[in-house]
Amino acid sequence: MIDRERICARSGLRLSGLLLAVGLCPLAQADEATGDTQLQTVTVTSSKTAEKARSNLRTVVDSATPIDIINSEQLLKTGRAELSEAISKLLPSFNFGTNIAGYQSTVRPLNNRSLNPAYTVVLVNGKRRHNGSVPASGSTDNSGHNPVDIDMIPISAVERIEVLKDGAAARYGADGIAGVINIILRSDPYGTHVGTSYGQLYSGQGETAKFEGNTGFALGDGGFLQISLDARKRGQAYWLDKADSGYRAYFEDDRQAAWDHRALKNGDPKLKAYNWAYNAELPFSDALKLYSYGTYGERRARVQNNFRLPNSNASIPELFPDGYFPLNNIEDTDYQVLIGGKGALSAWDWDLSTTYGRNRNSHSSDLTINPSYGPESPTSFGDLATFQFEQLSTNFDLRRTFEAIPLLNFPVEMAMGLENRWERFRTFDGDPLAYTVGPYTYPQYLADGSPNPLYAAYGGRTAIGAQAAVTIRPENEADQQRNTTSAYLSFVFKPTKRWDIGIAGRLEHYDDMPENENFSFNLTSRYELTDTLAVRGNVGTGYRAPSLTQIGYSVTDNRTAVDADGNVVPALRRTVTPNNALAKALGGGDLESERTKNLGLGLTWQPASRTSVTLDAYVIDIDDRIMLSENLYDRQAGNGAFGDVLASQGFARTDWISFYTNAFDTRTRGVDLVADHWTPFGRFGDVRWTLAFNWNNTTIRGRASSTPAALQSQGIELIGHASEGTLVSASPHTKLILGANWTLGNLAVNLLNTRYGSVETWQQNETQDRSFGAKWLTDLDISYTLFNSLTLSLGGTNIFDVRPDKNGIDNPNGGQAVYGNPPFHPAGGAWYTKLAYDF
Template sequence: MPDAYSNGPAKQFPLSALTASLLLSAVAPFADAAAEDTKLNAVTVISTGVRGQQRTVADSPAPIDIINSDQLLKTGRAELSEAISKLLPSFNFGTNIAGYNSVTRPLSNRSLGPTYTLVLVNGKRRHNGAVGQRGSIDNSGANAVDIDLIPVSAVDHIEILKDSAAAQYGSDAVAGVINIILKATDSGGHLETSYGKLYSGQGETLKVAGDEGFKLGESGFFHLAADARKRGEASWNDKADSTVKAYNDPAKQAAWDHVAIKNGDPDLKAFNLAYNAELPLDDVTLYSFSTYGERDAEAANYYRLPNGTASVPEIFPDGYFPLNNIKDTDYQFLFGGKGELANWNWDLSTTYGRNNVHHSSDLNLNPSLGTASPTSFSNLATFRFEQWVNNLDFTRHYDSLFNLTSPVQVSAGLEHRWERFRTFAGEPDAYITGTYPAASGAQAAVTIRPEDEVSLIRNNYAGYLDLGFDLTERWFVDVAGRIEHYDDDSGNTFGLKVNSRYELTDTVAVRGTVGTGFRAPSLTQIGYTVADNRVATDVNGNVVPAVTRLTPSSSSLAKALGGDDLKPEKSRNLGLGLTWQPAPRTSVTADAYLIDIDDRIALTSNIYDQGNGVINGILQSQGVASGTWVNYYTNAFDTRTRGLDIVADHTTPLDALGDVRWSLGFNYNKTTIEDMRDTPASLAGSGVTLVGRDREGDLTEASPKTKWIVGANWKLDDLAVNLQTTRYGSVKTLAVNPSGDRSFGAKWITDLDIAYTFFDHLTASIGGTNIFDVRPDKHAVYSSLGLAAYGNPPFYPGGGYWYTKLAYDF
């Protein structure tokens, strides 16, 4: 539903319940409002969901939400991905504090990871990021699109299709589509600056942003946008307890502040730039857009104790916190043309995108080199993903076709997609093993060795046909089919989708979808290999030092441990919904869904020797050091996801007191495992479960089964007040050993934004996110070091955040 969560909400249960009751009770009094009032959202035109055909949101045969730029700007400290999760109930934004993985955060839709939602910009495919998801609750290894590298200031609105669209847009649109529409005006602009910090004093954030439109030729436009932000580090770990001895000297031990963990939000500096342009000529319209982003992050880690095996006292007599330096460089460029030929509208485009992630480290050691160790490493590893996509699309409207007397919309197209994933080795001092009796390798770091470098290239060729029929004045049917060919082991696939909408009355309609999907393994899942010197969690939930090796499932090491070549994931989906517009300015939608995914890819549990020598024997036979921990990706699960989305929206005119727009969103979502891979015979007697309860829990328990968003937006002349409260249902963390299972209760999180506009152009705002400073429960497995007491909550665990903002529109 468009603008469904535009405006703020309430908090704690009594307030949220009151807001919900006001919303529901407000429907009836306006059922007979003046006929000249336009129905809510009737003028909002979208292009997502039905290829080649624009429709109003109210007439959409599939569930679609729209987020406008004003809503995005009112989400406080949030960047683009977190803003979406704050505004839509079916999306959740995970927190990942796993050191070098703490920059890219997973955005899931309907509890399915980010790789199952296709991201488009102006209807064109966005390239993926270079780093596979690993840590927090997403251990799929897929390299999701990092939309935080798109400037928020460039976004006009976002169309979100909450339904499978693999047959229309591509094989990875299993859970839906996010289509980011860039601003396209030829004049005017917006300038903005904001400042804020967490209640704890950490996470100080400064943002500046702006955009402006320019006329291009007689009737074209060129719209330029940029933003820059700086965010200070923040952590929310407990202090180490009295059992942790950092110093052998009692006096130094007594003076130690017991801060042993600094994992959390890294210090971050980022800059994003974008343009969107269009130039109509005589018979063709040329268009182009581009985005460019740089992001530098500095992530802190575990304290290397001065008396520990990772220290060299001659260099760091008081121990050290290794710093991960992560530099993202990202860009995408698109050029295309469109026009009309023989009554067919055509669109030809080409786009290239690249994401490059470089790792370095300061305040660090390779302890095994002793006093000869560097204290910084300028090159630990580099990851790069490139994508080149070419599209040719045709669409035509027929008043009748196939002996039908009703109109038919025909859309067809071809696509070629080339993609490459590469890793580059770091400097030898970061990974070699010296003679000093201490830990080996740069600490808390991911390192790529020359033998672990990979360069994978894949081509995909696809064609689709989409037919939209207005069978009657009230009944619309859309049928789409897509065939794809991968030139690697993923092979060929055919996807089909049928969706329909029928108006029962002028105010009530039903809609439904049935379809299939296919997701080829990501290149990161196929080929990524790395060894790192971090910490890992054993079967009892204890955090212990470990040298961990991620190896491709097709490698000899993985096959010796039961691995096999990855197969594509196959999906089937059903959807059934109801839309109701009982009155002007009032809209209610309810959409139920079922998504089955077979051969779902996940990371194995940690495979390491548990004292019986079985795993060490296999490692030695493969030339791998005993004691190494191993993971690989495997087709682990067949899953079923069932859920329900409800969205309600109503505007109440209060005459001299302004207007209030009420919004309510609800999502129920449950994933069950229908089948799973057994532990292979090669691991018999090892005590290792290949895919343990921890990986099951990532899919079935780690995301909330319910989420409520309740909001109210009051506007009175130049004053605007947005109040929003979100209830995240309870979550669980499952461990390999059931004694390590933990539960975290439901929480209400409240955001508030108050803005006043002076002189028609200057707007001052003050606000806060999580204004009541609600934290997750401290139920994580106890760590003597104080690690991650909040576990992996579905909302930001850093507590309350306040901000001020000044904006100028011209």
């Protein structure tokens, strides 16, 4: 353990010295009078911009860095969407991933500026939110970072969301290189809202029912307590093609002829969830306020998987004579509690808080077997694997405004603070019957004396392990801990009425990293060229230590995989830790920290109080970017050089191996454009128009890994073409959102048109790369309020039933990737109705 007092003191002294010596150890923040962009405890921006947030401002023009604001009404009008998908519908730089199979089905990445969630800090009321426990390992994010599960926060609890879209590593942590999401909880001391909704996909699948409610109470003199609850239920939905007519599932022709050729039911899992939250503040005097918030959520998901064919080596006819669709059962439990106090002492504003959060993810399975145990195999497994992440953070912040200091004749805003963050990632092993090798082999003859076709096809050998399941063995268990202590110092200068300058620096100490002390800085500036036009910019650096999941995650995954030729095949996939002896033999090793740099330049224009436009360009460099390797296997069925390497390390020659490694140096460039205008039409009502556009492009600047000879002989790269594609082509390069919100008395009509640019899905075999064209999606919500309290709504998402191009590899088992990895939900249109009562 480290000496916290010594580290904090040393960090603060060193940081102060660097700031004074360099004179511009930069920033990412803001203030009440200067329009500075510091995400404070209760409001993300200053009190000035917070006022505008409450009046439904779409984008902030008087901030030194770009900030977008989403209010609760906009979130609730996104239809079927949960919180993370709702954000992606409303912000052009965010895209929502489409993991639609397996145990990552409930972890869908919310990418910002084509960067995965590892580079965006998530706050609740200005305080860091704890991460989830499951590493990202899906179609568009193979980083292994465990992102914050935003969907465990009830939408009904959210007053607004404020998104700072530029680097903020110096103020909020070195992982904030792409920006910050600050979720502001409701703080009304009065009023009650109750709402319910029902809807489904046009196909009739995915039936969705929701309930939401929140109520407020007054506490003391000027305090409040807000309580919120969401509950939702969603039915299963799948939309993939049926298997090719020549694809065989049965040995017998009569059963083959009767088969419906449905080999895949991957898609949206069946889901039940509820989330609860409270937010409270109790003032004792002008000098002291106590505050607290908490969230609690449970989610139960049931995930379909690929059909285990009766003629495959995963079949045990005595148990499932017609084959089976294995089911993954995923149980998530998530909670966070924060307690803090704030007030004024002399000329200083102070804020002290502590928060603890935990996410636990447990796996079980039904309608599955471990074929190596034959007819004696269980057909359900109550404990396959458990993942858990904990975080305890304590923050102390001070702020003060100096009207003038020596040598300077203008105001200076100063902020400083300390943070200590403890994190722990653990995994727990499951039922040995799920992963051990049983004694069963297929008999040569059936009970009636006829030849057993399974014996003839597979030489008696069955598949091994519980099918369609992730399992953790005792040797896979992880227990990774980290203690991070940091100090920051920032200044905001206003040399003239038109010019703001902000500088900030942050020193962080990681107790588990070789380079355990690291410095990040940020410099921002905004200058008003005229009363309506201003230029702004920022430059900064960041440092992201490997996530504990990237360091310690190790599982066995018995599902299917895509081989180097693009075929979907059964595979026993083993993810090993980066410092495992096998990983080192294959070019891996201890992970290095990622180094980041960001640069931004923008214009803001507000020609009238009803109109605002912001245009911001950015460049983000990330060195030693961490990714999951390709699926590494022996293409010579275990008889090649790679099989020898596996055997030498105690692995089966037919295992598929992957691990996390420093892969690429990347550069991301882009432009954000946001415009907001309100038009009054007199007796015909008012219309609020919005336009939001993002262009971004990621390129590979260099490779941080090399392929060992044992893999080169197989024609497989350690980090290959497919992995590169997830960075440079899997997210759309452009996204355009056009919105119109018309209100006429008690009638409100909200129309949202979104254009997603084209995307590409790359394979290890470049000849199988596929592109998917740009698409327009239209959402519509119509509501009417009766008696000033009862609101009826009818709406639809993707009302014209637009689907992604069917341009994926058409495998004979049903085209698992026929839609590729689209940036929007591939199931088509959906309708919903809502009833809400406010009193």
